[in-house]
Amino acid sequence: MLPMHRRLFLKTAGAFLLWRSLNPIPAQAASTPTPIERKTFAAFLNVLIPADEFTGSATDLQVDKKLWELSESDRNLRRLIEVGCRWLNLTGGPPFTELTSEQQLLVVEWMSESDWNQVPRRFYDLIREAAIQHYYSDPASWNGLGINRPPQPFGYPPPWA
């Protein structure tokens, strides 16, 4: 069950925040991430891409660090993370980082199926895409895939069967 506070937030502020998050914002110094934002974002990324027996989690491969670096020059990404993390912590109860793993999964599951035009879904979709891009760009994520190097300079000489 989604906490009521998140529903209320979504209903009253979602459209505005979505607009803000997807439209160009005048250049200005990006605000420094707060410790709460860093912890929340890292926890969210690790729900998207957790560690398992083959490979590390998103933060093990420093996906959070790479996205924070990107956000320093991308105001839209910075705003998206800010809005998304704020939404994740609007529980009225413990912040996202203090939810149990099962509760975190439920929240992200709900986000993944929510209205495409609202903040939680856009945050989920866009950060999922960005996290995948950076995670699978790291050779440390390739264990178990049958690849261990980029396509060049050696290519894939046949046979391939």
Add this chain to the structure above:
Amino acid sequence: MGIIKKRFDAVVVGSGAGGSAAAWRLSSQGLRVLVLEAGPKFDPNRDYKLDQPDWERHMFPDLPGSRGLFTIDTLDPLDPKEQELRSWGRASGIRVRGPRREPNGPAYWHVQGIGGSTLHFAGESHRMHPKAMQLQSKYGAGHDWPVTYADLEPYYTTCEQLVGVAGPANQGARWRSKPYPLPPHPLSTPAQRLVAAGKELGMNWQANSRAALSKPYDGRPACNYCANCTRGCPLGDKGSADVTYIPKGLSSGQVTLKSKCPVVRIFPESNGRIKAINYLENGQLQLVETPILIMAAGVVQTPRLLLTNKHLSHPDGLANSSGQVGRNLMETLFWSSTGFLPGLNNSHMGLPTDAICWDFNAPDSIPDTVGGCRFISAAQEIGFTGPIAYAARAIGGFGHKLKQAVRDSFGSAISVSAIGEFIPNDGTFVDLDPQETDGFGIPLPRLHSHLEPGEIKRLRFMARKSRRLLQEAGVEHLVEEYGAWDFFSTTHTFGTCRMGEDPTTSVIDANCRSHDHPNLYITDASIFPSSGGGESPSLTIQALATRAADVIAGGKPLRPSVPS
């Protein structure tokens, strides 16, 4: 303004398939040629990223000036009745959520740079179907070509030999006077499955003819099957113009090649002859006189240059007494379906577009519509060559399930793509944007696109046949489909300066010479009267360009071939 004192026998605008082939052919006959390229020179070692860990995040590089500017007019509304043609992915869901077609990516995919769009092409090397060049006279649709397949055949052969095309011994209606210089490439694992599935359905699949070396050739190495031709080939085995026509031309000592030199003005004389052009070099305006001007700036920039150069004697732009410059734009009518095939391995390896089915390529081969199509094995070409594509496009969800699904499916993607005929229509053309200009105040070209019911019919045929093939191959669930019904995304683009015999309805004649200007030639894909049933255009552009060069240099082309 600087004035170029050195005399050239010809100036070529653009260094892609058409410009580079024309320059090489002219230089090989002793003419001095200046080639002006608006874009930069790419350095494969520096600019192509296929040897980097994050290679999959990099498409073909977008260097400053490597794309021409343009705008796109409002696209067609989507008819809800055609839901089966929607683009979608298991991760993304429906791709176009608005009520109209949308541009995808750069929408008009091209490269400005030394080598032009051959730098990012997959390297299919196709001859036109002979019947596709007689569309109006035989089928009552579109336009006829003023040259025949037999006229082009000796030039097809010449260009295939120069580039080093690898292909099969027989391609049906596409008769040949000489075998391909190289044997066909081995088929990748998904291509083998499609060949087998096609056989069950009575479809004839074969090795595609490819401008990629199956053996070392002419000092270039053989392909090592990294599967990522469209991201830029660092080996030099792909037959892009920068490793074929351009070095051949430069080695003659007759070609002067300048990058980052966009042409801005063209000056005609009162008798119609082109006298000189202005271009920019390091921000300085240069003037060069020329006895011959060859335009090869592409389907969008060539008409833009002609339309923006209005003069008292040519108030509607150059070469435009017919009013046809910019008309007859033909875009890529494309479809692809993808699934995962249990038991299939290593589908991320091999040569993209390695297998093809020409069965429905003739103009009369699809029921109830004029215009054909072709099918290819496409898993590599559409990007299923790394884990990012699997996770971001074809596998939904997150967490442990996502990671395990990537491991379970990686290397099992199998895709069928189709490209079909696009019949010219009044709603698809290039004109000048009335409001948007470049940094020099010159209007930008504006693209208009419209799909007629015939295009929708062909798309439906292409989609259904693709799905049926995958089903026959053993795919139970599709994971992604992508097509031209809801996306405007054109890679093979034609028309806008159509060739024809009648000066009142076409821009250039059979020898690529302007009907209005006796020393102005055009040798890019803008001159195609029809798109063909999915044939990739680069080889035909090269054949037309080398033929035009022979006319310029020697007064007449080679004799047409005769089928044996």
